[in-house]
Amino acid sequence: MDEPLVLGIETSCDETGVGLVRGETLLFDAIASSVEEHARFGGVVPEVASRAHLEAMVPTIERACREAGVRLADVDAVSVTAGPGLAGALLVGVAAAKALSLGLGVPLYGVNHLAAHVAVDVVEHGPLPEPTMGLLVSGGHSNLLLVPDVTHDIRSLGATIDDAAGEAFDKVARVLGLPFPGGPHIDRAAREGDQVAIDFPRGLTSGRDMERHRFDYSFSGLKTAVARWVQAREADGEPVPVADVAASFQEAVVDVLTRKAVLACSEHGVDDLLIGGGVAANSRLRALAQERCDRAGIRLRVPRPGLCTDNGAMVAALGAQMVTRGRDASRLDLPADSSQPVEQVRS
């Protein structure tokens, strides 16, 4: 039993996550989500999320320990998402983690949320190749990361310059009259549709954009194009082919995501691509990424959907890697940083 037992806390958005990881083994991942409370507002309301985190914190810690069959007193270290994320939501998790660290007398690791999305795959598919290319896509982020060492060396190759991919899914779902969160509903509707029915724009893929924004993404123009197309149909009094719009929109998103990710792998000589974040649950993204990776000779890693969305296990997994590699712990006065840069893996 030499491997460290780490408790990880995640509260950067609307999920209160508490995970327990021993070394590279996931013991339990407990999640309390406030997504249903947000659904009636059509998006995440920060104050609602913060209140929910506070209420869920201790019950979620208790449940994680009970289900994992461990006692809090056996925990060797506590890790927590220090940023990026919603400021008030992050603060609840960071304060809880500090209190646990203080009470249990164990080290505290304040970690980067994006790094944790990459690190979580260790518990699913084993040690990360070094380097790994990370494509993180969710309602809050769309990033391409070159990851030589997930515990302390991450380089940002590109990111969205406007909306996150998941945000575009939510907004287009709204235009199509589909519920929040939009991702799963669009994915389902798209299965009945034709992905080449409508030629929606692929952001930042033109010649000049590929020079200035080679690995950046943009989904705002696409979202607007979909809204205009739907409005024009409605203005003409014609029915909106929801399945075709969903399929064509989704294709435009996953085409750009995977094209740039595979290009980044080739140009940086990286043989392994890891996709994480909530949008990684999208079936078309997985299929197209697999197809393109196979063609380019790249190994694709995608954690199971429950580990792609925000969760405590990913924070615990990264914390455990840091303990194992002997990284320094954080100080008890570490701040929550809502705009923490990805290069700052540990606070």
Place this chain on the structure above:
Amino acid sequence: MLLAIDTATGIVGAALHDGERVRAEVVHHDVRRHGELLAPAIQEALREAGIPAAELTAVVCGVGPGPFTGLRVGVVTALTLAHGLGLPTPQGICSLDALAHQVMGTHEGELLVATDARRREVYWAHYAVGPTDARRIAGPGVCADADLAEQLRTLPTVGRGAELYPDAFSGVALPDVRDVRPGALAELAVRLRAGDHPDAETALLPPEPLYLRRPDAVEMRR
């Protein structure tokens, strides 16, 4: 050994009380960095008193009302620390009660507590202060300074509300009581828990923030 923390006003801090007296009190005057300052303040208080965290037997926290972000840092810290140490669930105390408790010995009679609720509003509560205890008569509430009843606004006042809105509050501001001192919260908590206070039955609250306001959000219509 009881740990008391409060983050509802302009002080972030922690105090330790052994049942007889306050053994350590560490405070920071900063309303923006609760998340950074509170845990180290607890650690410092423990160090000052020379006891390990494992020797704590109870945790109490001020539950406001106060600005939400800081308030939550205090409450979640109390909850998680108590859970981590295997202690009973912490008890909450209205932070304004602690402010009223702080005037004992310097003031007797009616008292208004008014603190900064931001957005041009105050959190308030009305007290009767006697020689040995301060009892809440009305509140806590939140409203714009001018919406508070005239007979309350002319009372002697503590908290930062009166100095923020001097036009509305014409009562004497008692100068030395502006923010909740965790040591005072600890003293009040020890008396309430011992039943040594006329409001012992009612003043100990669940460890939940007294938000008094609903989240700002507009429901979607379809």
